[in-house]
Amino acid sequence: MLLELTGRGLYCPAGDFYIDPWQPVRRAIVTHAHGDHARRGSERYLAAAQGAGVIRHRLGADTHLETIPYGESRLINGVRVSLHPAGHILGSAQVRVEQDGEVWVVSGDYKREPDPTCTPFEVVPCHTFITEATFGLPIYRWPPQEEVFAEVNAWWRQNQTEGRASVLFAYALGKAQRLLMGIDATIGPIYVHGAVHNLNEIYRASGVRLPDARYVGEASPKEDWSRALIVAPPSAQSSPWLRRFGRSSTAFASGWMRVRGQRRRRSVDRGFVLSDHVDWPGIIDTVSATGAQRVLATHGYTPPLVRWLAEQGLEAYALETPYQGEADEQGE
Ligand SMILES: [Zn+2]
Ligand SMILES: [Zn+2]
Known part of the structure; x- marks a missing residue:
C-alpha cells in the first residue's frame, strides 16, 4: 500500500512521511492549519505556500516549515508528492502521492463551492481517493x-x-x-x-x-x-x-x-447553514470526478458513505482516525 494508517497517522512507507499525523513524527505533510490536521511537535513540515502564515500561527514561529506552490511536485525518497487546492480554507491542500504509476490523493477537508478567501478545489485524477466524510449523510445538502x-x-x-x-x-x-x-x-x-x-x-x-x-x-x-x-x-x-x-x-x-x-x-x-466542508452530493460528485476505483472515507459519517460507494461498485473502506469531524476544529 502506498499509504497506510498507523498509530501516528496516515503513513507512506516508501517515502517515509506522514500526512496530518496526530503524534510527532520526523516528516509531516500538513493539509491545512485547523487543529485536527496541523499538530505541533514534528521535526519538519511540508505545506502549501499559500497556507504558510496560518500554519505558522498554528504550529509556532520556530517550526521547521517548508512550503511549495500548488501543483509543484517534490520527490521524497523516490515518491512524487504534490499539493493541490482543496477549497476549504486559506492554503488548504489535497496531497497527491505517486509511485510507479500508482496515484493516491488525500483530500484533507474540502468543499466545492467558490470561496474568495481561498483557491478553488481542483479535481485530481487518482486510483485511490481518501475523502473526508464530515457531512457524509444524504441529509447534508448545502443551500446556495x-x-x-x-x-x-x-x-x-x-x-x-x-x-x-x-x-x-x-x-x-x-x-x-x-x-x-x-x-x-x-x-x-x-x-x-x-x-x-x-x-x-x-x-x-x-x-x-x-x-x-x-x-x-x-x-x-x-x-x-x-x-x-x-x-x-x-x-x-x-x-x-x-x-x-x-x-x-x-x-x-x-x-x-x-x-x-x-x-x-x-x-x-x-x-x-454555511459549511467549509463538502456536502453529500459534493462527495459523490467528487469521488466520481477523480475516477478513483478505491475510496477510503475518514472524519465523520464513514459507514453510510462506504456502504453507498460499495453499492456503486467501488472498493470502499472506512479509515478510522481519533479526530472526527468539524467539532474538533473549534479548538482555536
Ligand atoms: Zn479543516
Ligand atoms: Zn478537519
Missing part, C-alpha cells in the same frame, strides 16, 4: 451560499431596526473570513473578536482583501453596538466578553445548522 449570505444580511438589518447588536459565531479560521467576504459590509460597522482579528491580519498579509472589520478590544466605550455585526468564535458564546454588547441577537454559522434542533442545542437565536 448567496441565499445564506442574504439571510445573514436580513437578520443584521432586522436587528438594527430593533436596536440589537448582531453577534455571529463562526470558526475563527476560515469560516469567519468567508463570512466577512460574503456579507454586505455596507450595512453597518463590523467588529471581530481577538481570535478572528489575529487571523484576519494573516489573511490580509497573505493577499485576501477582507472588508474593514475592527477589533472589539479597540472600540470606544461609548460604541453603539446596536448597528454592529460582531463576528466571534463559538468559544466566546458563554463568556462575559459578550455582555458589553448589551441587547443582542446571536447566530451560529455552521453546516450543523442543517439539522433540526441544533440551533436550540447551541442556544442561539438563529442558525445559518
